[in-house]
Amino acid sequence: MDDGFVQVARTTDVPPGKMLKVAAQGTEILLVNTEGEYLAVDNCCTHEDASLALGALHGGYIRCPLHGSRFDLRTGIPLEEPAEEPLRTFPVRVEGESVLVGPARRVTQEKINTGTWVTGKTTPV
Numbered sequence: 001m002d003d004g005f006v007q008v009a010r011t012t013d014v015p016p017g018k019m020l021k022v023a024a025q026g027t028e029i030l031l032v033n034t035e036g037e038y039l040a041v042d043n044c045c046t047h048e049d050a051s052l053a054l055g056a057l058h059g060g061y062i063r064c065p066l067h068g069s070r071f072d073l074r075t076g077i078p079l080e081e082p083a084e085e086p087l088r089t090f091p092v093r094v095e096g097e098s099v100l101v102g103p104a105r106r107v108t109q110e111k112i113n114t115g116t117w118v119t120g121k122t123t124p125v
């Protein structure tokens with residue numbers, strides 16, 4: 001069955017505390033390993049055209065290198081201006097030494113308000 005997941009890296013490509021820009025799902029994706037949990041979001045900031053792979057990684061957050069907005073990597077939600085739109089997140093699955101990324105999803109304002117947003121958390125197999 002095709003569930004839309006594609007391999008983007010090997011686990012050794014992204015050790016804990018590191019990030020990697022990959023191409024998949026028709027876009028550039030920022031793949032992050034934060035304390036053994038893999039998270040994936042759009043690599044391009046939602047404010048302007050900046051590569052988040054050039055930003056600063058702090059745990060589950062990435063700070064944009066251009067104007068400094070900080071995004072929650074689990075939800076894609078910007079926590080500081082000037083960015084206002086959330087990044088898309090991508091579900092991540094680890095199969096053996098392979099890291100796979102699934103189709104994009106974006107948190108809605110309703111889900112933010114109700115706390116029922118879907119995360120991009122790793123689903124080990």
Ligand code: FES
Nearest residue numbers: 045047048064067
């Ligand atoms: S381009 Fe990212 S905050 Fe402006």
